[in-house]
Amino acid sequence: MHCGISGEVCEEPVLSRPSGVVYEKRVILKYIEAEHKDPANGEELTPDDLITVKSSKGKEGTEGREGGRV
Numbered sequence: 001m002h003c004g005i006s007g008e009v010c011e012e013p014v015l016s017r018p019s020g021v022v023y024e025k026r027v028i029l030k031y032i033e034a035e036h037k038d039p040a041n042g043e044e045l046t047p048d049d050l051i052t053v054k055s056s057k058g059k060e061g062t063e064g065r066e067g068g069r070v
Helices: 025-035
Strands: 013-016 022-024 050-052
Touching: 013 025, 022 025, 025 050
Parallel strands: none
Antiparallel strands: 013 022, 013 050
C-alpha cells in the first residue's frame, strides 16, 4: 500500500473514512494538524476518522500467495 500523500510504501497504513484513501499514519497526522482536512477531497478530517489497516507482512506483491509463488 502506498501513501496518498507521499507515494511511499506505508509502514503504518490508515484509511480515511471520508475518502477511502490510504495514508501513512505519521504523514496524515501531520497533515491533519496543519490543514484539518482530507487532502483527497477537502472534507474535514480528524484523527478519529482514520482506520488502522491491518495487512499481512511480507514482500510486496506476495501477500496471499503461499511462499510468494503461484
